[in-house]
Amino acid sequence: MSRVSRAAWLYITAVVVAAAALVTPRLTGSMSMTWWIQLVVLMALFLICDSTPAQLAARQSAWSPSSAATLAAVVLLGPVGAALVGSVSVLSPRRKLVLAERVFNGAMYALSGYLAGTAFVALHGHLGVPGFTDFPVIIWPFAVAAVVHVLTNQGLLWGMLQLIDGDARPRRRIRLESSLPLLLVSDLGYAALGLVIAALWYVMGPYAAALVLVPLFVARWAMGQFAEQQRAYAATMAALCQAVETKDFYTRGHSERVSRGSGMIARQIGMRADRAEAIRFAGMLHDVGKLGVPTKVLQKTGVLTEEEYAAIQLHPMRGLEIVREIGFLNEALTGIMHHHERIDGRGYPMGFAGDEIPEFARIIAVADAFDSMTSTRSYREARQIDDAVEELRKGSGSQFDPALVDAFVAALRRDGWALPEPPSAPLDRELVTAQDHDDPTAPLRVVETF
Amino acid sequence: MTARQPAERWASWQDLDSGRLLLLAAAGMLVVAGFAQTAAVKVQQPTTAVAFGCLIAFGELLRLALPGNREAAPIATTGALAYAMLLRVAKQHGNLPPHIPALQVIAVTAVGMTLGALPHIAAGRSAGLTGMASRLVAVGCVAFIFRPFAASQVLNAHRNWWIAFAAMALMAAVCWLVEAVIGALIRADDLGARFSVALWDEMRALLPLGVAVGASAVITVFAAEVMGLSELAVFIGPLLVTQVAFRRYAGIQATYLQTVRALARVTEVGGYVESGHSRRVSRLAVAVGRELGMPELDLLDLEYAALMHDIGQLALPDPIPGGATVLVSPADQRRIAELGSDVIRQAGVLDKVAELVRCQSWPARGHDPEPPVGSRIIRAANAFDDLVGGSTDRDRTTAALERLRLDTAAEYDPGVIEALSEVAGRRLASRL
Numbered sequence: 046m047s048r049v050s051r052a053a054w055l056y057i058t059a060v061v062v063a064a065a066a067l068v069t070p071r072l073t074g075s076m077s078m079t080w081w082i083q084l085v086v087l088m089a090l091f092l093i094c095d096s097t098p099a100q101l102a103a104r105q106s107a108w109s110p111s112s113a114a115t116l117a118a119v120v121l122l123g124p125v126g127a128a129l130v131g132s133v134s135v136l137s138p139r140r141k142l143v144l145a146e147r148v149f150n151g152a153m154y155a156l157s158g159y160l161a162g163t164a165f166v167a168l169h170g171h172l173g174v175p176g177f178t179d180f181p182v183i184i185w186p187f188a189v190a191a192v193v194h195v196l197t198n199q200g201l202l203w204g205m206l207q208l209i210d211g212d213a214r215p216r217r218r219i220r221l222e223s224s225l226p227l228l229l230v231s232d233l234g235y236a237a238l239g240l241v242i243a244a245l246w247y248v249m250g251p252y253a254a255a256l257v258l259v260p261l262f263v264a265r266w267a268m269g270q271f272a273e274q275q276r277a278y279a280a281t282m283a284a285l286c287q288a289v290e291t292k293d294f295y296t297r298g299h300s301e302r303v304s305r306g307s308g309m310i311a312r313q314i315g316m317r318a319d320r321a322e323a324i325r326f327a328g329m330l331h332d333v334g335k336l337g338v339p340t341k342v343l344q345k346t347g348v349l350t351e352e353e354y355a356a357i358q359l360h361p362m363r364g365l366e367i368v369r370e371i372g373f374l375n376e377a378l379t380g381i382m383h384h385h386e387r388i389d390g391r392g393y394p395m396g397f398a399g400d401e402i403p404e405f406a407r408i409i410a411v412a413d414a415f416d417s418m419t420s421t422r423s424y425r426e427a428r429q430i431d432d433a434v435e436e437l438r439k440g441s442g443s444q445f446d447p448a449l450v451d452a453f454v455a456a457l458r459r460d461g462w463a464l465p466e467p468p469s470a471p472l473d474r475e476l477v478t479a480q481d482h483d484d485p486t487a488p489l490r491v492v493e494t495f
Numbered sequence: 496m497t498a499r500q501p502a503e504r505w506a507s508w509q510d511l512d513s514g515r516l517l518l519l520a521a522a523g524m525l526v527v528a529g530f531a532q533t534a535a536v537k538v539q540q541p542t543t544a545v546a547f548g549c550l551i552a553f554g555e556l557l558r559l560a561l562p563g564n565r566e567a568a569p570i571a572t573t574g575a576l577a578y579a580m581l582l583r584v585a586k587q588h589g590n591l592p593p594h595i596p597a598l599q600v601i602a603v604t605a606v607g608m609t610l611g612a613l614p615h616i617a618a619g620r621s622a623g624l625t626g627m628a629s630r631l632v633a634v635g636c637v638a639f640i641f642r643p644f645a646a647s648q649v650l651n652a653h654r655n656w657w658i659a660f661a662a663m664a665l666m667a668a669v670c671w672l673v674e675a676v677i678g679a680l681i682r683a684d685d686l687g688a689r690f691s692v693a694l695w696d697e698m699r700a701l702l703p704l705g706v707a708v709g710a711s712a713v714i715t716v717f718a719a720e721v722m723g724l725s726e727l728a729v730f731i732g733p734l735l736v737t738q739v740a741f742r743r744y745a746g747i748q749a750t751y752l753q754t755v756r757a758l759a760r761v762t763e764v765g766g767y768v769e770s771g772h773s774r775r776v777s778r779l780a781v782a783v784g785r786e787l788g789m790p791e792l793d794l795l796d797l798e799y800a801a802l803m804h805d806i807g808q809l810a811l812p813d814p815i816p817g818g819a820t821v822l823v824s825p826a827d828q829r830r831i832a833e834l835g836s837d838v839i840r841q842a843g844v845l846d847k848v849a850e851l852v853r854c855q856s857w858p859a860r861g862h863d864p865e866p867p868v869g870s871r872i873i874r875a876a877n878a879f880d881d882l883v884g885g886s887t888d889r890d891r892t893t894a895a896l897e898r899l900r901l902d903t904a905a906e907y908d909p910g911v912i913e914a915l916s917e918v919a920g921r922r923l924a925s926r927l
Binding site: 233235249268284288366 | 729766
């Protein structure tokens, strides 16, 4: 949310005004001392929960368990109290937030808290610390209040995401949708905690808030570990792929860029987040099997013998052999194995055509050829992006899936493409390959044996 | 071949023997006693029993594989622990503390766990008897300690909740400790680890989940005072969130290890090393490390380093003939180790592993600074595997060990070699 457009500011103002107009007129009623203590404790709970959100769903849709505090306030304090607890979100200790975000979050949580509280009261939910006469009747108004809270929240957030940062919009929308079920489950799960806090208040007073924090913090610790491990994992995989590439001077960084290109296409065609993640790994690993091709074949200038060509054609299978045991990669495996198939059926290793070729493989094929053409090779300079796009279009329908070529070109326009640094001079003659099996403009030449 | 079969069967029985059998026997006795008592005096507060039994069954259904080949069922443990510490349930028995005998807690837990395990068995997964038994024993300990006090006025949540809270926190700690001790006994037995090291590992590994389970059980007990049994339906939401968080954490760790294992094989496919070499070296290195009493965290680093110890060879234009690094000059060995270490360091998160790989080429003595023990282990395990390969031949193993022993003066660490021959000897024995 770095650039906040005028429309976004208007939207934020509207939400703030709505929240203020609903809450301020009702602030006047005199409240007891207990009410204020409960308010302060719940505000503190809200801020602690908000400090580092537990990223339960997709990486980007960070969602914090703070709504447990707002919903406890719905029961203990009523609509106004819930709105006030939500509004402390303005003071959130998360450092990365800009002013517009803080103001919006505060107004959003205040509004959703207020509406949830109103729903709770309208359905005759008993306000104040619930006793055992209130259960289980109180569960129904509370459940409705929780649903109202979650829906208002997600609705207002969705509206905001539509307005901010025009460029990033499609990306954000996809992420939000992809994790929506998981997001709603975690929302409602934490919301249920609000009722438990209210009930525990009867037994242990304000300490209820502290006790509830314990499992929350453990869950957050686990999610933190998860995020850390995931980063470590991606970094390790990238490092190992680079190790494979060191063998060939000119293709360094190739797997990383193919991974990026495949990710761009996946995003453009609106692929689910988990599949988009898998295809980035597939792009990263697509040429691992090249290691099984003898160096002298890769370095050979001129015409290849049948055997040598067969060795090159085998590399997708060798790649498969290596990564087959990585359990989660199921769909990515098909992408690695078939990334040299052609739409017209003249590719390898299986000679699949059209829709027989798995989607992952068709995507990788486009990104793979594009990166090969825009990188320098020992036998030619790197092509310009426009030339390479032209070549992709030429192969569209014969070598590549036309829809995916279009998607890639659109993604290129939107995100741009960072070209690899042109290599200076190869340091070591031994590390130079003379041909590139990925380059559609310079097909491998094979000896005709009959 | 046919003559060997009974011996093998006997060997597999021996796996189940000792610690595991003792645990199953203890759990079995508890269950029998629980059922006998419950049948004799009728089920007390049957509604509560059914509600908690269902929660336990549901939790057992959602088992969790934790890092390091551990199994947990946090929701089931929470339910069973809360049932063992239950004080009063609103609307259930006229505001009196429930009279639930400890043996009934065990019976209800056992029934719940069995019901939850049935779908696992139906789906062809293992029944997880060991895990269930250890959870049952842990909860049983808590029930036997806590139940006699449950009716006393001291543990009245309305009069002085903090005494009840302190008592329950203590019980949660007992539950965690009992599970850790059982887990450590079994692991020490299975893997040949030292008990003290295994216990420390187990306590550390189970701590986060133990804290979450303990706090959730206390919340369950206190909330039941007000909300009655409807609380179980409400609180299941937050419990599930915690469960999902742990599942993802455990999942990514498993994926990580799997991926490193798979990618370490690129050296094999490229013809740089003999097939299966990195995996054998890593298995051997971990076994030796365990023999030397290394804690689990270090063992994981050691496993990664051993898997990737030859990755530096990828930078060589052509494979070393036969792939055996033990046969090339020390200068080349050092270069391969350093190239490999650079590759791993690029990941930015495995610096310890990179260091282990870098120092593997150093002789164990007379090098300044001294190589870390992990590197010495990898060096020895690598040399051993280069000499023996996948072979299980007794003479070849003995000859290789003899050769390594002769080199011990400077090349290899005598302690590591002793541990290595211990491990190799055990392997030969298990194959007989």
